[in-house]
Amino acid sequence: MDQDFGTFAHLTSPKAALYRDIMATFLKAKRRFTVHLRPEDVDEELDNGPDVSVIAGALAQLVEWGNLRADPDTSRVTTVEDFHRARFLYQLTRHGEATEQALTTYDEALGRRGALQAVALTDITDRLRGLLALAGEPDPDPAKVHLLLDSLVGRFRDLADNAQAFMRSLQRTIDLHDTDADTFRAYKDRLIDYLERFIKDLVSTGAEIAGLVESLENADVGQLLEIAARREAEDAAPGADDNDTEDSDPRRDAFERGRVLWQERWQGFRAWFVSDQHHPSQAKLLRNQARAAIPQLLQVVAALNERRAGRSDRTADFRTLARWFAQSPDEASLHRLWRSAFGLSSARHLTADPEQDGAVASSTPWASAPPLSISPRLRKTGSYERRGKPNRVLDRSEQRRYLADLAAKEAAETAAARAALVTSHPTRLSDIATLEPGAFQLFLGLLGDALAARTPGADTVRTSTSDGSMAIRLRVLDGPGEAEIHTPHGVLRGPDFLVEITDLTTRDETEARSA
């Protein structure tokens, strides 16, 4: 019976419920420090239990599986029947007890709703304050340190486990909303309140805890952890292998192990409350998750409300309609049902004749009223003539001519200016004497280009206009001399140059020159 888990056999038998009830009775008795139970005692404990004989059978079966042990009942009896019946006292076996413990754990794990413990947060803060106070002392009491740390770990483990279970159950609630809408609706207000409160606590207390953690680390928490580890190690039994020398003091090993363990715990604890750059703290994650759960809940509520917006269950409505459509007698009734149930059809109207005047008496029958006038083309061909006249194309030739004239005039002026400037041979500026405004404008541009291109020291410069239509060659003349160019707008005075201006647009000339 040792390792074959026969004590779990009752779980899969058809009468599993009864067996479990009986075992629960034994556990309960054990809690009251009662060791032995008679079948009658079990029967008494079970509400609406079956007949005692059935229970006796079940007990015998449990004995066979190894969950219970039967000892002969030697007590005094008062009836003959009892005396002749095989009588036993039953008690839990070790296996049976272990099985029940396992099952209890199993049930708890599954059934746990999980809770977010605001109280635990406060407790943790208290412990940390205590620790901080001790850390300040030169020689802290190891027992106090150890107890504080121990209870801190205990509370914290609770908190973490519960938070995990809670988030799991919350997710389940949200996922399962379909099955139990009413419960869910009743539950969600309280749940949201609860979440809000917890988030608030987590924010305020969490921040305080994070602060305390920092202070403790500054106050050398490592030392406190070592004290705790050392105190635990003091209880370590001498090594069983009996080869302990001075070097391998079992307490030393235990201390080392304990120290590492405590440090790990502290790191875990720290990670829970203090975020670093790359890893947000667990508390923060939990907060986010709890916060995210609220809109999720609200979405579920909204979906439920939507579903209830109608006076009847909409899904059932659609199913009913599907059935009615399927059972409709003929095609016409299908369409009638569609229009009646959904009301999605367009309005439908005849066309009016905009030109027709409405001066027909309301007592005129349709047959006597003037009929609709319909485009002859539509009547004849089935398609409309073009409605109305196309827009008249505007005649813009006059404007165009004006623009053309303008362009021609400009071109002529430019050509004349060019012609006026072009020199057949190098000419002194002072020889130019007078220029018309157009030509002068052009000339100023050229002169400017040439002067800008001139490098200091060079006495000759050659350049062309940016549009490449004209070229100018400019040579500095020795000796003083001032040129004057007269225009209708005034006189340009400046140092005299020898200039040669070429019109590059007239190809022939250019070629002739280069030849």
Next chain:
Amino acid sequence: MSAVDDVLASSRAGELRRAARALLRRPLVRASGPEAEAFVLIRRHAATLREWFDRNTGWALIVEADLARLVKYTSHTDDPTYPAREARSKPPFTRRRYVLTCLALATLDRAETQITLGRLAEQIVLGAGDPDLVAAGMTFTLEGRDERSDLVAVVRLLLDLGVLSRVAGDEDAFVKDTGDVLYDVHRRVLAGLLATPRGPSTVATEASETFEDRISALTAETPATTDDLRNRRIRHHLTRRLLDEPVLYYDELDEAERTYLSGQRTAITTRITELTGLVAETRAEGIAMVDPFDDLTDVRMPETGTEGHATLLLADHLARSTESPVPLERLHRHVREQADAHRSYWRRDAAEPGAEVGLTTAALDRLEALRLISRDAETVTALPALARYALAEPTVHSPQERP
């Protein structure tokens, strides 16, 4: 009142009119997409529109951040000429497509905010396993190509309505079985799709044995208890029909309605004209709210193209024989002749033998939709308003004669 005020007032009235017309043409207007502009106007004038529709038609106008829905309770449950279509001019939905539409909506109502076409199809196949549907002869296993294209037609309708919007992929790939499509589901649009005073699922089964029971249970509004309410109900009913349907014939009304209408006719039609720009054409037999702008309709008449032309010619033909029902045979013959006569203008296949039957049916469908004829299996009867289309031989003025 300054000139500027005048202009502002008229532009306001114009905006209101455009908003109202947009709602009547498409009772579900989304903030994004082709009707975005209309949506802005509807939002701007939501209060006025809501009050108008509530007072005059009893229709609720729901305007939310992303969609506007005019909940048009139908004015007329007997009219089979308003089918669902994948797009304009596509054939009307078949029984299977309607059923699939409802199953798809039921699925989407429970779906997450996104869904693929493949997933949707799976769910619909599951839904189609409903014993009642199977008993009614509905099968959908998504095996054949026609089933796939039915599904795609449904999805395209939902895309058009805005229940779905496409994120990736395209439906053609799904039909060819080479790919899937991902959609966003817009639950708010979905929530506003049904427009009935009662949810179909609340109609008790014993009260819905027959189809007629069902449709009347679906559209029944709570009975009016006071004279005021009764009058209000009548006004709603009349306004709905005038606002939404091409022609209202007096002989379709009951006594109370006729009495009310004879007293309130001008008031009702004037209100409609103010809101929508539709003009009342009042005749001895009834009222047609006609549209001078020629776009507040889903069936146009006159319309261009072969079918439009055939409809026009057929209307002309029928309008000359108002008194008695015309056998369908004769109409086929007439269309045949017209097809020959207009060979050069009509679609090439319109002149093929046998094409006249389809053409005639299409033309009669339009005329029936416009409430210009009534028909049974064998004959067609002209309704009074068809006389509008009794066209005189066109007199063509030479340009000089024009006034």
